[in-house]
Amino acid sequence: xxxxxxxxxxxxxxxxxxxxxxxxxxxxxxxxxxxxxxxxxxxxxxxxxxxxxxxxxxxxxxxxxxxxxxxxxxxxxxxxxxxxxxxxxxxxxxxxxxxxxxxxxxxxxxxxxxxxxxxxxxxxxxxxxxxxxxxxxxxxxxxxxxxxxxxxxxxxxxxxxxxxxxxxxxxxxxxxxxxxxxxxxxxxxxxxxxxxxxxxxxxxxxxxxxxxxxxxxxxxxxxxxxxxxxxxxxxxxxxxxxxxxxxxxxxxxxxxxxxxxxxxxxxxxxxxxxxxxxxxxxxxxxxxxxxxxxxxxxxxxxxxxxxxxxxxxxxxxxxxxxx
Numbered sequence: 354x355x356x357x358x359x360x361x362x363x364x365x366x367x368x369x370x371x372x373x374x375x376x377x378x379x380x381x382x383x384x385x386x387x388x389x390x391x392x393x394x395x396x397x398x399x400x401x402x403x404x405x406x407x408x409x410x411x412x413x414x415x416x417x418x419x420x421x422x423x424x425x426x427x428x429x430x431x432x433x434x435x436x437x438x439x440x441x442x443x444x445x446x447x448x449x450x451x452x453x454x455x456x457x458x459x460x461x462x463x464x465x466x467x468x469x470x471x472x473x474x475x476x477x478x479x480x481x482x483x484x485x486x487x488x489x490x491x492x493x494x495x496x497x498x499x500x501x502x503x504x505x506x507x508x509x510x511x512x513x514x515x516x517x518x519x520x521x522x523x524x525x526x527x528x529x530x531x532x533x534x535x536x537x538x539x540x541x542x543x544x545x546x547x548x549x550x551x552x553x554x555x556x557x558x559x560x561x562x563x564x565x566x567x568x569x570x571x572x573x574x575x576x577x578x579x580x581x582x583x584x585x586x587x588x589x590x591x592x593x594x595x596x597x598x599x600x601x602x603x604x605x606x607x608x609x610x611x612x613x614x615x616x617x618x619x620x621x622x623x624x625x626x627x628x629x630x631x632x633x634x635x636x637x638x639x640x641x642x643x644x645x646x647x648x649x650x651x652x653x654x655x656x657x658x659x660x661x662x663x664x665x666x667x668x669x670x671x672x673x674x675x676x
Contacts, residue, residue: 368620369666372628375609375616380635382605385598392595397465402583408461409579410586411599413572416453418603420568423611427561434562444554445566452547453571456540458578463536475512476534478633479541481505481626484548488622491549495621501665508630508661515634515654548617548626555618564611627665630658 390396395411397404424434437445460477467476485505488495547567554563616625637651 363619365620368616368625369628371612371616372620372625373631375612376628376631377635378605378609378612380632381639382602383636384639385602385605389595389598389602392590392592392598394590405462405465406579406582406584407589408465408584409458409575409582410584411589412457412461413574413576413579414586415572415599415603416457416568416575416606417572418600419606419610420565420570420572422603422607423561423565423568426607426611427559427565430559430561432559432562434565437558437562441554441558444550445558445563446570448547448550448554448563449567449570450574451543451550453568454574454578456543456547457571457575459536459543460540463533463540466530466533467537475509476537477540478509478512478629479538480544480548481508481629483542483545484626485623487545487549488626492622495623497623500667501623504627504661504664507657507664508627511654511657511661512630512633513654514657515637515651545626548613548622551614551617552622555614560611560615560618564607564614568606568610624666627662630661634658 390408390411393411395404395407400407427434463476482505485497485501489497551563634651634655638655
């Protein structure tokens with residue numbers, strides 16, 4: 354059995370387009386999640402100590418639907434979704450546990466325990482730094498350069514500035530708790546490792562098959578953990594609005610995960626990782642579309658993120674060698 358997919362390499366513009374679209378879509382669900390949880394009466398006030406467990410069980414359904422949707426598309430494309438070697442199966446399970454299971458376990462708990470919105474937004478994007486750093490040591494053709502390093506700094510500066518709205522300030526960043534900021538950093542690391550695994554596995558397995566099964570594996574993990582913590586799908590107040598939003602959110606997970614994994618398979622990770630700066634910016638722009646003000650800080654942040662993206666995708670000549 355061949356271990357490499359014989360597929361013509363896509364153009365860099367197509368890889369960039371996939372990364373941009375993935376992160377624009379990833380940035381949109383936050384408002385929809387709030388609407389869905391409100392419709393289902395899922396809140397800390399209503400559930401108390403069971404809140405996190407209930408969130409994990411509902412999130413598991415979202416990722417399960419996303420995985421099944423992705424596998425259905427793979428079948429429509431005439432892909433054999435069960436034909437894998439033992440090594441490929443093992444790697445898909447590991448990828449699912451890391452990129453979906455562990456990552457969103459840390460993300461959901463960390464997000465609940467962080468009181469500062471700016472901390473949550475910035476630390477969630479720590480995956481950009483982790484991905485670029487890991488790629489620097491793993492891939493000889495993807496080293497960090499002075500230009501890329503400066504681009505990352507400018508991107509994070511833009512991200513911070515874009516979030517300085519609604520009474521938030523730089524001072525809000527200087528707070529740390531293990532289950533809050535610590536877990537959000539762990540989410541960033543798990544997401545970065547998931548991207549590395551996607552690049553490795555994507556060279557030998559169809560991206561729809563790889564993404565679909567990894568989402569299913571991660572969903573099973575989240576469901577088991579959520580149930581053991583006290584969550585229960587039978588106690589959820591299922592409404593028509595909530596179910597429709599859940600299906601929409603599943604699609605908003607399936608599409609960007611597939612696009613991102615495809616981009617990671619073909620692109621240089623240090624160059625595509627910077628596009629994750631788009632995610633919170635697109636979420637903020639969506640809030641503007643829903644009636645919130647377009648602030649000067651958001652404009653400056655958007656400009657700096659664009660500069661960062663350009664800098665990380667310029668040709669470089671002087672790599673920083675790994676120690």
